[in-house]
Amino acid sequence: xxxxxxxxxxxxxxxxxxxxxxxxxxxxxxxxxxxxxxxxxxxxxxxxxxxxxxxxxxxxxxxxxxxxxxxxxxxxxxxxxxx
Numbered sequence: 642x643x644x645x646x647x648x649x650x651x652x653x654x655x656x657x658x659x660x661x662x663x664x665x666x667x668x669x670x671x672x673x674x675x676x677x678x679x680x681x682x683x684x685x686x687x688x689x690x691x692x693x694x695x696x697x698x699x700x701x702x703x704x705x706x707x708x709x710x711x712x713x714x715x716x717x718x719x720x721x722x723x724x
Contacts, residue, residue: 642701
């Protein structure tokens with residue numbers, strides 16, 4: 642995994658998303674700062690968590706020689722006959 646590449650990509654994404662959250666706070670009317678912006682901050686950080694984990698996993702998988710063989714859905718049934 643190229644940590645520097647992932648870190649750079651996600652730093653840019655963090656700045657974009659955080660700017661959105663700050664915009665929500667900036668637009669919030671006086672007396673409603675929390676109620677008008679709290680969800681925007683929560684949503685932004687949930688999005689960032691999901692995207693950053695996905696980016697890190699994808700980067701790791703790209704560099705792993707057998708990642709395509711190891712990737713499977715844990716809920717998928719195998720094709721073995723039952724005994």
